[in-house]
Amino acid sequence: MEQQKETARPIIDQAKEYVETRVKLLKLEVIERSTAIAANIVVELVVVIFFLLTFLFASFTLALFLGDVFHAYWKGFGSVAAFYMLLAIILVVAKKPIERPIVNILVRKLFK
Numbered sequence: 700m701e702q703q704k705e706t707a708r709p710i711i712d713q714a715k716e717y718v719e720t721r722v723k724l725l726k727l728e729v730i731e732r733s734t735a736i737a738a739n740i741v742v743e744l745v746v747v748i749f750f751l752l753t754f755l756f757a758s759f760t761l762a763l764f765l766g767d768v769f770h771a772y773w774k775g776f777g778s779v780a781a782f783y784m785l786l787a788i789i790l791v792v793a794k795k796p797i798e799r800p801i802v803n804i805l806v807r808k809l810f811k
Contacts, residue, residue: 739808
């Protein structure tokens, strides 16, 4: 009986050690995944900001150019605004077919 207790004790200690090691590993994996996601979000946010700034300045440049072509800046800015309004209407009408691929891309990124 004593001998069974003595051999059972190391097995229990090893099992506890194994569980503790698995918990530590799980914590480290969670930390790694969450930091990778956070870094990815920060990088993509910076890229989006740069694209938005580029888009904004390109829009101003196009509006000024069209204003020069039409000999009135209000016509240039108005035509750019009308073009963006047309794009917005198209996006509202075609929302469902555009939305599904974006959701799929985001889900793939999260479970990568």
